[in-house]
Amino acid sequence: MNYFPDEVIEHVFDFVTSHKDRNAISLVCKSWYKIERYSRQKVFIGNCYAINPERLLRRFPCLKSLTLKGKPHFADFNLVPHEWGGFVLPWIEALARSRVGLEELRLKRMVVTDESLELLSRSFVNFKSLVLVSCEGFTTDGLASIAANCRHLRDLDLQENEIDDHRGQWLSCFPDTCTTLVTLNFACLEGETNLVALERLVARSPNLKSLKLNRAVPLDALARLMVCAPQIVDLGVGSYENDPDSESYMKLKAAIKKCTSLRSLSGFLEAAPHCLSAFHPICHNLTSLNLSYAAEIHGSHLIKLIQHCKKLQRLWILDSIGDKGLEVVASTCKDLQELRVFPSDLLGGGNTAVTEEGLVAISAGCPKLHSILYFCQQMTNAALVTVAKNCPNFIRFRLCILEPNKPDHVTSQPLDEGFGAIVKACKSLRRLSLSGLLTDQVFLYIGMYANQLEMLSIAFAGDTDKGMLYVLNGCKKMKKLEIRDSPFGDTALLADVSKYETMRSLWMSSCEVTLSGCKRLAQKAPWLNVEIINENDNNRMEENGHEGRQKVDKLYLYRTVVGTRMDAPPFVWIL
């Protein structure tokens, strides 16, 4: 390869797009490192504190697309205080100063402000794509800047963010000359929407493929929008309540029939279930269906809808579907690859909506299943063993039994053997979440068999430090380990400090690690940021004479090449 001129090598590199592969290429030799650097357009940064924007830009000056992730995963479940960090402004400022030709920015779990959005919108002439997932800190005013200033905006995709809705006119800030939109997702906005501005925007966006509306868009507006955009591929329905005899509903039915490109359906944030039949004509084309927010759709209406969706590859649903409903899915959706079943009843009032039977039925009926997230009331080892036999191709397996520490409900045994069967059979398993009654044994199995495991989530599991050690010693590809409410302590934490160099991060909350253990770790590994998050006892850790032995509430450590971060709030103590 070194006999070819650089341009040829670069051209070859153009065909290599995955981050892993490009990282590997850059390690081959100096010459390849250099060529790869200058030709890299897309960069993925899994932890925004592992590196800083200046070093990023020094290495990749031709950057066009940046993905940044901020807070640790458990922030999704209120375990990380809002002010912890993950601010995007310094990144945008640095990118703006460097005049790099940024076109795409994807952020997850970061704090975004109106100021950063404004700066973003003004600094990059060719900016095309903004994707914000689980972010917070901004308002619709920030969206207005993006709309107004990004002349070539293609994607504005807001997924599950906390946005302060000022009920402003951000939609009308898109200039009349803006006709390039491909994706418009504002489903997470809670306030009212300017329907006229929305309809005009959709009407002048012939390339619009993905449109996800918020709950303030009623059914009659939906009908008009679909008439304007029959080319739609991905639709998020807002509020779906209406009288089935009304004129709007008739118009909607007619419009839907024309949407022959529709492949993905979501939303139904408020729904009149008997109006779902309007979608039956296009259901046979659907590959993705997300009804996880449609609390009002269940029973026979839901089943009828699913029976029409024979080509479904991805299904996100609430557990009100029941085991019987899952059996219908298993017999109808033979192409199913990804299933998520969310809890619909948070009180745990003994409502056995879905059980191990539903999971077994799905595993038996859907041979292509590779990703599952399943919330349920009960599970058995036997069921998990069967599932492992039926589906050895799992890449992601996340099981959440709602009651912590719940054993096999038939044998009263821990679920070690069941999960053991899963990790043994599923050789490609990359992500695993455990629940139920679990001893150190399950971790022995994981360490032994889960060779490809990159992310492991543990809650209320294990007996001793041995459990955590099995995982740290066995799972060579571990990247993210997150543990809560489990009896792992300093011995496990400190056993092999070099392990953390190969991992992105470790989270431990309500475990047995002590302050002195964390201090020792920080001393041994200066290339780690060891953060102690202590919201309730500000400074009590220092004052207490027995501070060393005091247990740490929340520990978050991650490798970094740029040392301690300067933006940590007072309740975060970086050792």
Next chain:
Amino acid sequence: MEVSNSCSSFSSSSVDSTKPSPSESSVNLSLSLTFPSTSPQREAKQDWPPIKSRLRDTLKGRRLIRRGNDTSLFVKVYMEGVPIGRKLDLCAFSGYESLLENLSHMFDTSIICGNRDRKHHVLTYEDKDGDWMMVGDIPWDMFLETVRRLKITRPERY
């Protein structure tokens, strides 16, 4: 701060005279930390089961809207016999009295809660379990937690 935290009388951050005595509360807290189930402390903490806040809010069946520092809780109100309902922001009221006053004005009739009365309309609500209950029995902030919709019943029914 989400509405449920501020409404819950067991929230650890509130100073409340109805809080249990120190020894009781420490026992309660330690129990809930080892076995989170549906104990009030755990509900106030909202970190189990591991689902996103947006889904959690949706499942509580509330139309919770956050605008700046205000929250709104819109519920549907129907008068028995009248097909078209109204929508009401319960957070705009300080308690049952102002709610009743407003409803009576909105529906142009006298509405009471609590005792049966052959002459007046009685206000009922659907709670998060799907049961229809008489309005007024529980503290206002608990009511806000559990109410899904309101129905004004006809006098003869009682």
